[in-house]
Amino acid sequence: MRLRTIAASGALLLLTGCGAADMTRQASPFADARGAKTVTLSVQSWVGAQADAAVAEYLLEHELGYHVDTVQVDEVPAWDALSQGRVDAIMEDWGHPEQERRYVEEKKTIVRGGELGVTGHIGWFVPTYFAKRHPDVTDWKNLDKYAGLLRTAESGGKGQLLDGSPSYVTHDKALVKNLKLDYKVVFAGSEAAQITQIKQFAREKKPFLTYWYAPQWLFEKVPMTEVRLPPYREGCDADPDKVACGYPHTPLQKYLNADFARSGGEAARFLKNFRWTTEDQNEVALMIAEEKLPPREAAKKWVDSHPSVWKEWLP
Amino acid sequence: MATVTAGAPRAALPGPLRHRAVGKLLLLALAAAVLVPFAAARWGSGGWPAALTVDLSAPLGRASDWIIDNRDGHPLFLYFLGHVSNAVVVSVRAVYLVLLGAGWAGVTALGALVAWRVAGVRLALGTAAAFLACGVLGMWVPTMQTLALMVVAVAASVAVGALLGLAAGLSGRMDRLLRPVLDTMQVLPAFAYLLPVVLVFGIGVPAAVLATVVYAAPPMARLTALGLRGADPEVLEAVESLGTTARQRLLTARLPLARKELLLGLNQTIMMALSMAVIASVIGAGGLGDRVYQALASVDVGAALAAGIPIVLLAVVLDRVTGAAGRRLGTAGSSPAGWLYALAAAVAVAVAGRLLGRLDWPGTWVADIAAPVNRAVGWTTAHLHSGVPYVGGTADWAAGFTAWVLDPLRDGLQGLPWWSLLLAVAALAWLIGTWRTALTATLALAATGVLGVWKPSLDTLSQVLAAVAVTLVTGLAIGVAAARSDRCERLLRPVLDVLQTMPQFVYLIPVVALFGVGRAPAVAAAVVYALPAVVRITAQGLREVDPAALESARSLGATGGQQLRQIQLPLARPALLLAVNQGVVLVLAVVIIGGLVGGGALGYDVVYGLAQGDLATGLVAGAAIVCLGLVLDRVTQPTGRRAGKGA
Numbered sequence: 001m002r003l004r005t006i007a008a009s010g011a012l013l014l015l016t017g018c019g020a021a022d023m024t025r026q027a028s029p030f031a032d033a034r035g036a037k038t039v040t041l042s043v044q045s046w047v048g049a050q051a052d053a054a055v056a057e058y059l060l061e062h063e064l065g066y067h068v069d070t071v072q073v074d075e076v077p078a079w080d081a082l083s084q085g086r087v088d089a090i091m092e093d094w095g096h097p098e099q100e101r102r103y104v105e106e107k108k109t110i111v112r113g114g115e116l117g118v119t120g121h122i123g124w125f126v127p128t129y130f131a132k133r134h135p136d137v138t139d140w141k142n143l144d145k146y147a148g149l150l151r152t153a154e155s156g157g158k159g160q161l162l163d164g165s166p167s168y169v170t171h172d173k174a175l176v177k178n179l180k181l182d183y184k185v186v187f188a189g190s191e192a193a194q195i196t197q198i199k200q201f202a203r204e205k206k207p208f209l210t211y212w213y214a215p216q217w218l219f220e221k222v223p224m225t226e227v228r229l230p231p232y233r234e235g236c237d238a239d240p241d242k243v244a245c246g247y248p249h250t251p252l253q254k255y256l257n258a259d260f261a262r263s264g265g266e267a268a269r270f271l272k273n274f275r276w277t278t279e280d281q282n283e284v285a286l287m288i289a290e291e292k293l294p295p296r297e298a299a300k301k302w303v304d305s306h307p308s309v310w311k312e313w314l315p
Numbered sequence: 316m317a318t319v320t321a322g323a324p325r326a327a328l329p330g331p332l333r334h335r336a337v338g339k340l341l342l343l344a345l346a347a348a349v350l351v352p353f354a355a356a357r358w359g360s361g362g363w364p365a366a367l368t369v370d371l372s373a374p375l376g377r378a379s380d381w382i383i384d385n386r387d388g389h390p391l392f393l394y395f396l397g398h399v400s401n402a403v404v405v406s407v408r409a410v411y412l413v414l415l416g417a418g419w420a421g422v423t424a425l426g427a428l429v430a431w432r433v434a435g436v437r438l439a440l441g442t443a444a445a446f447l448a449c450g451v452l453g454m455w456v457p458t459m460q461t462l463a464l465m466v467v468a469v470a471a472s473v474a475v476g477a478l479l480g481l482a483a484g485l486s487g488r489m490d491r492l493l494r495p496v497l498d499t500m501q502v503l504p505a506f507a508y509l510l511p512v513v514l515v516f517g518i519g520v521p522a523a524v525l526a527t528v529v530y531a532a533p534p535m536a537r538l539t540a541l542g543l544r545g546a547d548p549e550v551l552e553a554v555e556s557l558g559t560t561a562r563q564r565l566l567t568a569r570l571p572l573a574r575k576e577l578l579l580g581l582n583q584t585i586m587m588a589l590s591m592a593v594i595a596s597v598i599g600a601g602g603l604g605d606r607v608y609q610a611l612a613s614v615d616v617g618a619a620l621a622a623g624i625p626i627v628l629l630a631v632v633l634d635r636v637t638g639a640a641g642r643r644l645g646t647a648g649s650s651p652a653g654w655l656y657a658l659a660a661a662v663a664v665a666v667a668g669r670l671l672g673r674l675d676w677p678g679t680w681v682a683d684i685a686a687p688v689n690r691a692v693g694w695t696t697a698h699l700h701s702g703v704p705y706v707g708g709t710a711d712w713a714a715g716f717t718a719w720v721l722d723p724l725r726d727g728l729q730g731l732p733w734w735s736l737l738l739a740v741a742a743l744a745w746l747i748g749t750w751r752t753a754l755t756a757t758l759a760l761a762a763t764g765v766l767g768v769w770k771p772s773l774d775t776l777s778q779v780l781a782a783v784a785v786t787l788v789t790g791l792a793i794g795v796a797a798a799r800s801d802r803c804e805r806l807l808r809p810v811l812d813v814l815q816t817m818p819q820f821v822y823l824i825p826v827v828a829l830f831g832v833g834r835a836p837a838v839a840a841a842v843v844y845a846l847p848a849v850v851r852i853t854a855q856g857l858r859e860v861d862p863a864a865l866e867s868a869r870s871l872g873a874t875g876g877q878q879l880r881q882i883q884l885p886l887a888r889p890a891l892l893l894a895v896n897q898g899v900v901l902v903l904a905v906v907i908i909g910g911l912v913g914g915g916a917l918g919y920d921v922v923y924g925l926a927q928g929d930l931a932t933g934l935v936a937g938a939a940i941v942c943l944g945l946v947l948d949r950v951t952q953p954t955g956r957r958a959g960k961g962a
Contacts, residue, residue, distance in 0.1 A: 029407040050609075072612065074926040076926065086517055152831070153714040153831075162832065166926045186832065189832075189911040190612075193824075200696075204700075292689060
């Protein structure tokens with residue numbers, strides 16, 4: 001009997017709304033519980049983005065009286081979710097021209113939320129203790145000389161270039177091929193795995209070559225020096241298979257769901273005003289990742305000590 | 316082909332069987348002698364021939380664009396999928412609000428009282444302790460979110476599974492139609508089909524619930540059908556002779572007779588739904604899984620554990636309670652009065668909590684386990700990583716394992732002519748099963764080639780084979796120990812419970828810290844995950860060996876070792892084969908997740924597809940994983956096996 005009731009109630013639920021049901025207008029079931037106004041933020045997997053979200057969350061909750069939900073989503077699916085209204089804002093985007101064209105310009109479901117104030121840069125890095133011993137390693141032309149030192153079980157006779165999460169922007173496979181380097185790109189598959197590996201190498205002072213990006217808190221724990229790649233010129237990365245230049249410096253952007261930007265009231269205005277510096281972000285990120293403070297407490301510490309910065313964001 | 320046979324060690328075949336086996340092999344050799352020269356001449360003998368691949372990236376790319384462009388306008392989405400999604404959101408929200416409204420005291424009381432009614436006092440206390448532990452860990456709200464999602468997902472899985480099971484149980488044609496589908500679902504790693512669900516429903520709870528239903532409904536369907544088909548024919552005949560209608564027979568005889576299977580199905584469905592809770596966090600399920608996933612991103616094992624423990628507790632409690640309910644069936648009819656008292660007590664506690672204004676878990680009652688756990692893990696990984704005297708560090712083992720086992724295995728598989736691998740798979744599957752299973756396995760392997768992912772598939776296969784070999788050797792050793800000593804088994808049981816239900820994401824990071832990035836940590840994680848099932852099945856199989864046979868061997872003066880080798884192991888052969896089969900399926904599931912720690916191959920492609928929303932890469936890799944699963948399952952599946960997943 002229970003089976004039938006379950007089936008019947010399921011069917012009832014399906015039939016409750018006979019009109020159209022637009023999936024792009026459905027919020028999370030956990031939102032707005034007990035009458036609170038809810039903002040949903042997308043948190044990407046790297047800690048810098050967690051710091052942005054943690055501070056925004058703390059201020060929205062304590063200064064503006066919102067309830068904040070955070071969802072961890074990869075970068076490209078986050079654009080999807082933002083367009084569907086599943087999340088209200090992305091706090092830190094590293095540049096996705098294809099998605100920007102599709103959602104901001106064509107479908108107009110997403111609007112730009114201004115700059116975050118932080119400039120991001122991707123590159124190849126070696127640990128500083130290794131660069132000090134072999135100063136010429138910081139030029140890509142000399143990398144082949146050190147391929148033997150950078151060999152691991154996974155790189156099969158070549159030097160290992162450690163890459164991270166598949167969600168990150170990378171041309172490394174094409175770069176290695178087009179610069180004719182004696183290296184193999186080994187994908188760690190997630191940033192967590194990559195960081196763990198880097199720390200393990202650093203503990204034993206072993207040399208390594210890795211794809212990495214700044215601003216990133218790991219630099220404070222494992223000092224790293226950038227390897228100079230052929231300089232970036234506008235459009236040199238247009239064809240992903242023929243890239244033979246380094247990565248650009250990207251001013252990181254915020255994006256908001258179009259409906260939220262229109263009717264999100266104080267929260268939307270606050271998120272548009274949110275703008276801080278690389279140092280601010282690193283301070284919070286380091287507390288989260290190294291001191292293992294819960295993001296909420298890290299955000300509280302920063303908020304308590306920098307009132308002049310965030311007072312300007314309040315609407 | 317020693318490499319492939321290593322995955323499926325087989326006991327010596329009895330006489331008549333060996334005869335048949337020789338016949339099968341001869342027939343296959345004959346077919347090969349005719350076909351291989353032709354195939355080799357036409358397409359060469361290296362890896363999979365390019366002429367036989369189909370490039371699906373263009374049509375898949377178009378399909379993905381179509382979905383994104385029409386998601387908010389096309390009638391299919393507005394009038395069907397939109398309502399499905401809406402129903403999920405509404406029901407999860409309803410359950411969530413009820414749970415929040417009951418407050419922590421009310422939920423704990425309700426859980427404990429329900430456990431008391433169906434399973435007794437001890438489990439009631441355990442249930443209450445488990446709920447309180449979730450609160451002490453600071454995970455009350457995420458636990459309620461996960462619980463709300465689970466309630467809806469399990470209800471939907473049970474409904475869908477029971478309907479399919481009814482159809483298959485009552486109609487022979489439906490059974491033949493559904494069985495291969497259910498068989499396939501059984502070996503399907505959950506990670507493989509997240510992407511299409513996300514594309515249609517978008518990131519969020521609806522996608523997570525639906526992915527969970529797809530994963531958790533098959534055991535219910537399978538066991539319902541099994542229960543209906545297995546009903547005692549004499550009882551049915553007796554009922555029929557009373558002049559009942561088919562409907563009455565179903566409701567009064569067949570369903571009640573099948574209730575043991577139905578409850579077992581519910582149990583399996585709950586376990587599988589819970590194991591999806593964390594994997595589904597990759598597509599925005601929220602709750603505990605999301606906490607684990609976020610902790611993983613900041614390399615915080617302690618926090619991941621704090622969110623993982625509630626999952627383990629929920630799983631163990633639900634498993635024990637439904638299991639106990641199954642055993643109690645038919646022994647003592649539970650009185651409605653008892654239920655009424657229990658319900659009234661739960662409501663009273665909830666109202667009391669409400670009146671006292673204590674709905675939320677008090678913030679001061681939270682214990683922080685993250686810091687000490689992180690210190691312990693850090694210390695262990697730092698000291699085991701390298702330079703341990705005599706045995707070397709784990710990093711050295713990993714490098715050795717990669718260089719001496721994984722590399723030769725992968726290069727060997729990839730270097731073999733494509734037709735020889737097909738032949739080997741056909742021979743193995745045919746020897747152990749029927750020509751049908753052999754055909755399925757061979758076609759499935761060929762399909763990975765046609766999809767254009769021959770090389771990555773073989774890379775994944777090599778990891779699976781290596782992990783299975785390690786799992787079997789360790790699992791058999793532990794299983795034998797557990798079967799021979801009760802004390803050992805009692806000690807092992809909680810460890811196995813925890814390992815079996817602990818979300819894999821929790822131990823991915825320590826595994827990387829120990830073994831570095833690459834295929835070795837993926838293999839290690841897979842071994843950890845598959846070991847409990849193998850140990851359990853082995854121990855159980857050995858214990859169920861006919862005591863009379865053992866007694867007579869003992870009276871003939873056989874030593875312990877002789878008894879084991881000559882009586883127990885041969886007699887437990889079906890259980891051992893089942894252990895191999897389960898081991899293979901479980902290992903594959905985790906080797907795929909190993910894409911997150913540098914396992915590469917198909918796992919990386921799936922992760923990449925999810926991360927970049929790239930349907931072409933992700934779906935092709937997902938399909939190849941399904942094919943590999945089929946190959947591995949059929950090659951290790953003895954005829955007549957029928958058992959639930961996950962032991």
